[in-house]
Amino acid sequence: MSKKQSVEPQIADLGNGWLKTYHLDYKLEQGSLNEEIDNALSEYASKSGGKGGNRPDCKLLLQDSNLDYYPVLIEYKGYKDKLAKLNVNGIPILKKSNNDDDYKTINNYAVNGAIHYAKALLQYTSYEHVIAIGMTGYEDEGGMLQHEIGVYYVSGKNFAFGQKAGDYTDFSFLKKENFDAFIKKLQSLNLTQEARLLAKEERETEITSRLVRLNNDIYKNEHGLGESARVYLVAASIIANLGIKGKVRPLEKSDLKCSPEKGNRDGDIMLRKIDTFLSEKNVPEDKKNLIIESFSEKLLTNSNINKPINGETQLKRVFSKVIDDLGLYYKIGLTTDFTGKLFNEMYNWLGFTQDKLNDVVLTPTYVASLLARLARVNMDSYVWDFATGSAGLLVASMNIMMDDAKKKIKSPEELQKKIIHIKANQLLGLEILPEIYMLAILNMILMGDGSSNILNRDSLKDFEGNYGFVHTNDKFPATAFVLNPPYSASGNGMVFVEKALSMMHSGYAAIIIQNSAGSGKATTYNQEILKHSTLLASIKMPLDLFVGKSSVQTNIYVFQVGLPHEADSVVKFIDFTNDGYTRTNRKKASTNLRDTDHAKERYTEVVNLVKFGKKKLHYLKETDYYEGTIDPAKGDDWNQSAPIDTRPTLDDFKKTVGDYLAWEVSNILKNDAEGEQRLGK
Template identity: 40%
Template sequence: MATKNVRSIEEQVEDWCKTQLRSIKYYTKTESINSEIEEALRKAPSKSGGEGANYPDIKCFLETSDMRRIPVMIEVKGRKGDLIKCDKNGDICNLNKDKEPHYGNIAKYAVNGAVHYAHAILNNTESYKEVVAIGVNGYDTSIGRIYEMGVYYVSKENLFVPKKVGEYTDLSFLLPEYVNGFIKDIDKLFLTDSEIELKKIELEDDIERRLKVINQKMHDEDYGQKIDVGQRVQLITGLVMAGLGVPGKVSPLSVSDLRGDQGEKNNDGQVIMNKISDYLSEKQLPRQKIEMIEEVLRVVFIHSKLQEPKDGESALHTIYADVRQNIIPFLTGELHNIDFTGRLFNVLNEWVDVPDGAKNDVVLTPRYIT
């Protein structure tokens, strides 16, 4: 009988997992672990790539005596062969050849689904920088039931690359009496120099792709109006400055700060300009330089009508929501040292008319310089 026609024992496998976790607090797929994580799972594309929410089969926290709380996402399957799908290099295969999400793998395989949930949390929360992703699979054979699992550690410090923790036959490592040993194991997991370089190139390719998507939306009027080519550079640059903030001094602009007000001092364009002004001031630039930059950016944020709301939402609000989700994460925390500048200029070469642009390639400044 073909494997795909064999009855799934997923429910029994899930019960097996829950039995092992009975001494700790865990959450089922319909229970909320907390509002921040649930919102992150809701915002991310579903396992199948649609707009539905994500529902890990089991969720819990690893909690240590020093108040470290690591979310654990467990995905369960119940057929032989459904544990994990890796590429030829042995890495979790959650992307296709075009570096787009491979939703077929994410939906079918337990580990791939768990890693998908981990990425959703890391990409869409502020509080969590590490997640444990566990895939559990079970199937019946002539000699009895077989259980198998894959345990991976995913963190921002490791540039979102899933690192296998070890070989496990049950979930006892999540129990309080064993958690400190497990934490020591995951704290030994670091990327090699070659892994770091490959991942940074992948991230740089990704941010260039995302910038091109935003550029196309500006061209196609997806933001409610077509954005003039001559304004796009200033627009993205200004939104990035507003979205970065200055740690301890200026909070990053929140999408909810752009409420579509129409007052002279409170419209979305002025709100963004205030953040930009504070950002520039804290960078201790000469006053003359700050005034020059602000004058250029006012053309976009104050005098372009992008701040005028339509149905309660301005084009600035819509564009910034895209920039906040797709661009800002590459410029903060552990991802800040990728070559954003070089890739940005690659895209800018398409946005503006550069003399002899077809003849002159952009020279990428080495990453340690940028």
């Protein structure tokens, strides 16, 4: 049987005819809306997987009454059942199970193709919200043209996944008099908690594969770029490409001219853009200069990377690869997840093999949040971290502080002032490794902050407790300490804890550390800590917490600072090895972390147990919680478990007697049966 002929021309004529009757200014496949959109469609991979050449069948740029612009991209098809291909959650499919782009689906289905175009605009333009429309149809048995329409909203709000806007039979929702109501409907759309989690997990998986691909590409094809250079170049490229709406235009590939002229080389252009960006972010001048100098000295003024070869510099080529592979993810609201994945992958790039460096491990975001909550962080806290890594613990603390402020401050003006103060004055982190320090700076910038005190210093040798920028003569009034130290440091890292807590007057601290620190590896430091701080809790964490990175047993220790530990001080020992999460380390898994037993509730329960005691037990078992004491003079008895009572109870006695009588009766019956059988013979 011959394949039915496509009715796409009739469908396109029908759709475009509606737009004409609505007096809307639409452009067809070869038409141009504006240079920005044209460039984005040209830069993005085509529907068939090639470079560029994206041409929606129809496109519009509409404006609502608030003068905000919304690109509208329409894709027509001419076969029945070619409107959209959805996954089990109702989200249009753009990826295969192995995370490669599913170009066959993108090419064959109208909605999927339109969303593919929309992602190009989110990645390469300043537009943050795009309307993707698919329309297809067929001729029924009577020769009548039938059609169906799929309307989807694509934005950072839904992580660039298509979210269905509703059911429509024509395009009249785009009419000027109807458009405001339609936009209001889009703004009210929210992903369910489950869909949001699945969307984030899928994007996280994509980020990892993109980073691996980028690293392999640079390693194989960009000679002369060492491990550190790759990190600096990626960080510089992202900062230059971020932009600030209405103030700083993102650096684009076309801005790099590959000129050999000093002052106008690609590195010079990138440095100027970064300088402008940091200035508009109100980054303190001395901190801004430090960042610029780091980029300049390490990389961007290097003559080799700025030398045009065959009309292109290595800097432009790598910059292009970075924004092509990663641009979408730092523009659609995935900042925490993105920087976490970025740090983990870039740490692998650095190829650390020295013993003193090989334990730099990212704290999972949910553990970072737990530490901040255990340290009782609120909007008035002053939080510091003496081995900040990628600043994940400070980011978690900052989020909790801002959430608390939003709950408590009802004046929008006062709230904004408080948030600015939190970012500028209430966070401080120290990181000695320059490459990791630059990732911490990038992390804070991606989180919307450029003014926090992240310092490239040795917290043990080169820090006396002062602010690093602006208020450099003032002591940082720390009230909360969070830490995941390098375990190869003295006392498994307790050396950082002892110094930080000795510099605080009051407050709380929560650290995650190799648990041998509490059973003999850090005795001297622990003894000193207990002279000025009370151990409130010792929490045994899952062995596979850092699966794929480390398999050491860790504990979280929680302290009240400024109150010496007494012999009768009660310590809460919690066995949290079953935290409700199931972890795997499979590269092709859609997610390696699954909540299989009320994990979120269990983490909240641990916080409440530390604060309020046994009455908060619910998901954890009675045997998982124990209140005991330690000897302040020892420092090696911090890892205790609930004692097991070996004395037999009355119930034990009854059970033993019952089991014995049952055995005796069974033997008697068995012997009687055997006797009867012999007599029968």
